[in-house]
Amino acid sequence: MPFAMRDAVRIYWKLDGDDGAPPLVLLNSIGTDMALWDACLPALTRRFRVLRIDTRGHGASDAPEGDYDLPMLAADMVAAMDAAGIERAAVAGVSLGGMIAMQAALDHPARVAALALICTSATMDAGAWEQRIATVRRDGTAAIAELAMGRFLSPQFAAAHPAVAASLHRAIVAMADAGYAGAGAAIRDMDVIGRLPELTRPVLVVGGERDISTPFDGHGARIAAAIPGAEVAQLDCAHLAPIEAPAALAGVLVAFLAEDDAVAEAAETLFEAGLLNRRRVLGDAWVDTSLAGRTPFNTEFQAMITRIAWNEIWGRPGLDDATRRLLVVAITASLGRWEEFGLHVRAGLSRGGFTRDMLKEVLMQTAIYAGVPAANTGFAKAGRIIAELDAAQGEK
Structure with missing residues (x-):
């Protein structure tokens, strides 16, 4: 021994x-x-x-x-x-x-x-x-x-x-x-x-x-x-x-x-690049609230989606932001991911990402390709968000 x-x-x-x-x-x-x-x-x-x-x-x-x-x-x-x-x-x-x-x-x-x-x-x-x-x-x-x-x-x-x-x-x-x-x-x-x-x-x-x-x-x-x-x-x-x-x-x-220091530095660069896209699409207030709500349990997940989804995908040049926003709305409605649907509907309408008519057309298209129930729920949830935005605008 x-x-x-x-x-x-x-x-x-x-x-x-x-x-x-x-x-x-x-x-x-x-x-x-x-x-x-x-x-x-x-x-x-x-x-x-x-x-x-x-x-x-x-x-x-x-x-x-x-x-x-x-x-x-x-x-x-x-x-x-x-x-x-x-x-x-x-x-x-x-x-x-x-x-x-x-x-x-x-x-x-x-x-x-x-x-x-x-x-x-x-x-x-x-x-x-x-x-x-x-x-x-x-x-x-x-x-x-x-x-x-x-x-x-x-x-x-x-x-x-x-x-x-x-x-x-x-x-x-x-x-x-x-x-x-x-x-x-x-x-x-x-x-x-x-x-x-x-x-x-x-x-x-x-x-x-x-x-x-x-x-x-x-x-x-x-x-x-x-x-x-x-x-x-x-x-x-x-x-x-x-x-x-x-x-x-x-x-x-x-x-x-x-x-590894080099790996860590690269990851931080990707995170910061993704954060710029995330702020552009969703707004500083929402992103700051999301970052403030990080916990030891979800911090790595938040970092991962910022590096990959927001940098790698939202940063690609092939589609403009409006098209990507509407694709997200259509996909989340089709999958019934209503929390994410509401986030992007609210951000898109309030930040000039797309018009109400564009949103309506996406939901009409969704009814044909993903089913009337999905589009029906999408119209209802989007309608409530529109009403809240109108009420907030009227209070100003």
């Missing part, structure tokens, strides 16, 4: 993936070990050389007595990187692992290329952690196992995956009391929030929408606000995202860490 030695303490590490791939360090939460990442590993090792580390006090690493602190644990990470022959790497950490990652980037900036901070915090309740540490040192990890499990997984996931929940519970009970208490002291005493603005490398903050241990609004959001340029992603999971949402987490990590 490969170990790094630091201050006579053995730190267990394991390296997976192609030796020529960019390196990625993965750090575990308190109460787990490197197996936390098992379900993510197949997706990550296709793109990265992955170094997993059992944090001091966890897994196969030694668990010395006494309080640990984040600078100590960050130095352990660097020692494992040295042992694995990795000079500089992106670092992704869950909970305690994210705290160690932040400390490592602050204390050893030359060793950290990027950070992915997952379901973590820069400020925890020191009093609550002091009580938990005292309980573990007095009664062992079994005394806090149920508390930890209630925060690790969402009730829905635990109920659907009882074997996973049972395995996590056994691991907490079996781990060294000194290791859990020592790592708990590092959480209790962490002091990184005031230094986060110093971080200049790329940072992704990942929150779990079901996470009650470090809810995003009070924890991840505070980290993201403190780090200039930090990106944010939210997943449908509780605290242990690598277990509850491994595919989604691996996806956001790959998208964030493996993004």
